[in-house]
Amino acid sequence: MKVFVTKEALDPYKEVQDHERSALPEGKHGGVVVFIGAMRDFNDGENVKSLSLDHYPGMTERHIEQVCQEAMDEWDVMDALVVHRVGEMVPADPMVVVAAWAAHRKDSFDACRYIINYLKERCEITTEGKKHWVEHNSEDPGVTERKLQKTA
Amino acid sequence: MKVFVTKEALDPYKEVQDHERSALPEGKHGGVVVFIGAMRDFNDGENVKSLSLDHYPGMTERHIEQVCQEAMDEWDVMDALVVHRVGEMVPADPMVVVAAWAAHRKDSFDACRYIINYLKERCEITTEGKKHWVEHNSEDPGVTERKLQKTA
Amino acid sequence: MDIKIKYFASLRDRMGRSEDQISFDNDNVTVADLWGKLSDEPISENILVAVNMEYTDTGHKLKNGDEVAFFPPVTGG
Amino acid sequence: MDIKIKYFASLRDRMGRSEDQISFDNDNVTVADLWGKLSDEPISENILVAVNMEYTDTGHKLKNGDEVAFFPPVTGG
Numbered sequence: 001m002k003v004f005v006t007k008e009a010l011d012p013y014k015e016v017q018d019h020e021r022s023a024l025p026e027g028k029h030g031g032v033v034v035f036i037g038a039m040r041d042f043n044d045g046e047n048v049k050s051l052s053l054d055h056y057p058g059m060t061e062r063h064i065e066q067v068c069q070e071a072m073d074e075w076d077v078m079d080a081l082v083v084h085r086v087g088e089m090v091p092a093d094p095m096v097v098v099a100a101w102a103a104h105r106k107d108s109f110d111a112c113r114y115i116i117n118y119l120k121e122r123c124e125i126t127t128e129g130k131k132h133w134v135e136h137n138s139e140d141p142g143v144t145e146r147k148l149q150k151t152a
Numbered sequence: 153m154k155v156f157v158t159k160e161a162l163d164p165y166k167e168v169q170d171h172e173r174s175a176l177p178e179g180k181h182g183g184v185v186v187f188i189g190a191m192r193d194f195n196d197g198e199n200v201k202s203l204s205l206d207h208y209p210g211m212t213e214r215h216i217e218q219v220c221q222e223a224m225d226e227w228d229v230m231d232a233l234v235v236h237r238v239g240e241m242v243p244a245d246p247m248v249v250v251a252a253w254a255a256h257r258k259d260s261f262d263a264c265r266y267i268i269n270y271l272k273e274r275c276e277i278t279t280e281g282k283k284h285w286v287e288h289n290s291e292d293p294g295v296t297e298r299k300l301q302k303t304a
Numbered sequence: 305m306d307i308k309i310k311y312f313a314s315l316r317d318r319m320g321r322s323e324d325q326i327s328f329d330n331d332n333v334t335v336a337d338l339w340g341k342l343s344d345e346p347i348s349e350n351i352l353v354a355v356n357m358e359y360t361d362t363g364h365k366l367k368n369g370d371e372v373a374f375f376p377p378v379t380g381g
Numbered sequence: 382m383d384i385k386i387k388y389f390a391s392l393r394d395r396m397g398r399s400e401d402q403i404s405f406d407n408d409n410v411t412v413a414d415l416w417g418k419l420s421d422e423p424i425s426e427n428i429l430v431a432v433n434m435e436y437t438d439t440g441h442k443l444k445n446g447d448e449v450a451f452f453p454p455v456t457g458g
Contacts (some may be wrong), residue, residue, distance in 0.1 A: 013165035027193035027243030031262075034186040035257060041179035054389065056450060057171050059434035091179030105187060112185075116257060208312065208373060213355035 001072070001080050003064045005055055007087040011037045012097035019081045019099070029078050029101040033108035035116045041091035053086040053095065055125045060084070066120045073112040077102045080116060084125060153224070153232050155216045157177050157207055159239040164188045164249035171233045171251070181230050181253040185260035193243035205238040205247065207277045212236070219270045223263040229254045234267060236277060305368035307332060307338060314376045315351070319343070336362040338372060351376065382408060382445035384415060389455045392428070396420070411440040415449060428453065 002019055016034055041048055068080045081099040089095065098119070100111035154171055168186055193200055220232045233251040241247065244288070252263035309324040314324050318365060319342070335355065339347040339362070347362060352375040355364055366372070386401040393399050396419070397431070403418060412432065416424040416439070424439060429452040432441055 013169055017165055027191065030192050031187060031189045034188070035183060035260070036186070037183045038181060038255065039179065040182050040255070056387065056389065056431075057220065059431060059450070062434060103192070105189065105268060108187070113261050117168060142452070206312065208310065208354075208357070211354060211373070214357060 001065065001068050003061055003068060003082045004065075005057070005060055005084045005086055009086070010083060010085040010094045010097065012083070012094045015083050015097055015140055016081060016099045019079075020101070023079055024101055025118070028103070030103045031108050032099055032101045033105070033112040035096075035098045035112050036094055037096040037116070039089055039091050039093045039095055048091065050088060050090050052088050053084075053125055055084070055086045060125060064119055067073040067115050070118070071100065071114045074104070074105065075100075075107040075111045077111045080111065080115065082119065084119075086125065153217065153220050155213055155220060155234045157209070157212055157236045159237070160238040162235060162249065164235070164246045167232060167235050167249055168251045171231075172194050172253070173233055175254055180255070182252045182255050183256070183257040183260050184251055186262040187248075187250045188246055189248040189268070190260045191241055191243050191245045191247055200243065200302045202242050203261055204239060204240050205236075205277055207236070207238045212277060216271055219267050219295075222270070223252065226266070227252075227254070227259040227263045228256065229259055229263045232263065232267065234271065236271075238277065305333070305366070307333075307366055307369075309338070309342065309372045310371065310373040312373065312375045315374050331368075333366045334362065335360070335364045335366065335372060338366060339374075382410070384410075384446075384458070385448045386415070386419065387448065387449070387450040389450065389452045391399045392451050408445075410443045411439065413447060415443060416451075421427065447449055 002023065012034070016032070020032070039048075039051055064082050064084070068082060071077060072080060078101045080101070081097070084096045085094065096116070096119070098112050098116045100108045100115065102108040102111065154175065164186070168184070172184070191200075211268070216234050220234060223229060224232060230253045232253070233249070236248045237246065248266045248268070248271070250264050252260045252267065254260040254263065287292055305328050307328070309326065311319045311322055311324075319327065322353050324342060326338070335353050338356060352363060353360055353364070354373040354375070355370050357371070357373070382405050384403050384405070386403065388399055388401075395396045401419060403415070412430050413424065430437055430439060430441070431450040431452070432443065432447050432452070434448070
């Protein structure tokens with residue numbers, strides 16, 4: 001499992017490829033599901049020109065790792081990668097990449113979806129628009145229902 | 153929508169990036185879900201050294217397009233890409249890439265999963281191991297249930 | 305009339321060839337009749353048939369120039 | 382004892398600062414007591430609190446050197 005938060009521009013495809021080459025044995029996984037979240041130039045009907053993502057160093061990484069571990073405990077996943085961009089960004093910038101490798105694709109889909117969903121809920125990454133704080137509803141009805149423990 | 157079948161080595165990340173750059177407007181999609189299916193070096197407990205994928209030119213492409221169109225009708229998806237490798241390949245070779253771009257990630261996940269699932273069921277791509285035909289069960293309980301019309 | 309036939313996956317192995325070309329003197333030929341000419345075994349319930357790249361059934365009446373494809377039941381990549 | 386405080390997202394705007402450092406003379410201080418020193422407004426039910434990067438509640442008793450973080454209810458990237 002690899003998790004990190006970066007202020008640098010994020011090349012999601014390169015991160016996934018590099019991790020696959022360095023950490024996954026050849027010919028063992030049947031598939032990988034990758035989610036890439038990108039910055040849109042609108043939000044709730046308003047134009048957005050730039051965005052600043054803030055995080056809580058230490059706590060954010062710990063909680064992303066915890067979410068990945070939950071996914072790996074729940075599904076038959078060989079490895080997971082999460083890279084989250086923080087700091088100043090502009091529309092079309094990739095903000096986050098989540099990848100889950102597994103022997104069978106259903107495990108990859110379930111794990112990847114679980115991670116991005118709960119990562120948005122719990123990982124202390126906060127969004128500031130130019131004029132106001134943007135508070136997202138991260139609800140995704142496609143994710144397995146699971147009671148969240150707010151206390152770690 | 154872009155669909156093609158190729159005998160050349162497949163670079164799935166490059167295909168997704170190239171399509172995104174050429175076909176998607178900047179800053180409009182919130183995310184993309186990518187599934188990459190790779191060749192494993194084992195199947196049902198047996199080692200696999202090489203594999204030959206056969207297809208039915210014309211019918212395969214038509215059915216992949218039909219599956220993509222169904223996904224785009226069912227979910228709010230901006231664009232979809234499918235590239236399927238055929239011919240001779242060896243373990244760790246990428247075999248297929250499916251990508252679905254959407255404003256909201258739940259649509260990307262549902263559409264991508266639907267496409268790969270029904271593509272495996274209906275698209276006349278057949279697998280030959282070194283010694284025997286490998287017939288997969290493509291069942292994926294995570295996909296929305298939907299009655300398949302076998303007659304197009 | 306002339307009919308072109310294609311076999312896929314394990315059916316190709318069973319037939320020992322990937323294609324056939326057959327001519328009929330009469331015009332009243334179904335997919336089932338065609339199969340009778342191709343194989344001594346009865347057509348399996350599970351075999352999928354396409355005529356001109358559209359799935360159909362064994363009662364489908366053929367026309368001159370049709371391309372008929374036979375697939376084993378479940379195959380995937 | 383010395384306590385370090387961090388504010389996130391809209392709470393930072395409301396407080397007008399991102400961090401505070403406060404000293405208490407006595408050792409019997411909860412998160413709720415701490416909030417009373419930081420703001421005139423009562424703490425909202427929905428605010429999340431972490432002490433040393435673990436979520437907890439406002440009854441949590443603080444120790445010297447603790448880092449306390451306050452988050453608005455739902456924020457996402």
